[in-house]
């Protein structure tokens with residue numbers, strides 16, 4: 001089973017605007033509102049692929065109740081700690097004319113020590129029978145950047161592997177706790193290594209340096225450009241299949257879901273990467289984060305060429 005953790009869940013609103021005008025009233029030609037947050041998106045795509053994930057995390061207020069209800073309606077299992085304040089709203093404005101994507105992401109409710117104590121207990125309780133825990137996304141106000149590292153230490157003691165998808169200081173401190181897998185995008189890789197990588201060879205080298213002391217898999221995504229997967233056994237590079245892009249919000253989460261699903265089903269790293277690329281691309285072709293269909297994922301995965309380097 002896959003357990004996903006979302007500390008900063010959100011109401012995810014995607015609006016298509018045909019020519020965004022700043023300082024004016026804009027009326028969307030299409031709107032999509034649903035439960036969001038990186039771990040929740042991962043769980044959604046993992047379930048679409050045929051898995052039965054459990055999403056845990058923190059929820060607050062009316063937005064939190066909406067998120068819980070939406071997940072239940074989608075058939076995604078969830079267990080959440082209720083916090084004071086409101087879960088945040090994230091708005092993506094997709095300009096269909098310029099192709100630009102503008103995001104407005106609130107910071108989230110203030111979390112107190114007691115909330116985290118309860119979340120840690122929830123994670124321990126649901127770790128039994130769980131093969132991977134995915135720690136995903138930003139930390140809401142009040143959560144120390146070392147919290148992911150703490151959870152990684154707990155998971156290690158329980159014998160459960162952790163996949164980490166975060167950014168900034170949470171990623172830096174989380175990576176230092178040596179999770180089994182890290183999935184940075186190219187900018188997050190730069191935050192981790194302190195240097196901007198340009199060429200494929202540089203990305204491979206930076207990713208390989210992150211391996212060891214418990215970290216066995218590093219996947220570096222780069223939007224529509226090639227993605228790199230490294231393990232102790234080898235290095236794989238894949239070019240995303242072509243899609244007409246609608247919104248790439250959640251493509252990284254969809255990618256992670258595909259990679260974990262393939263891996264946990266015993267597929268080879270190359271095959272798992274192919275599925276991940278299919279999921280990331282299928283997400284980019286749809287509004288909303290992680291609302292892609294299984295047949296689209298499979299057909300785009302089949303169009304993805306993976307090479308071992």
Ligand SMILES: Nc1ncnc2c1ncn2[C@@H]1O[C@H](COP(=O)(O)OP(=O)(O)OP(=O)(O)O)[C@@H](O)[C@H]1O
Pocket residue numbers: 184185186221222223224227240241242243245248249250251252253254255276277278279280281282284
């Ligand atoms: N324009 C695109 N066309 C095809 N596939 C894409 C495109 N953008 C993203 N993808 C797929 O999704 C994967 C992840 O994308 P990206 O590197 O943008 O993730 P990310 O920055 O972590 O995204 P997020 O954190 O918003 O979910 C890529 O490796 C690729 O497989």
Ligand SMILES: [Mg+2]
Pocket residue numbers: 165185252253
């Ligand atoms: Mg990401």
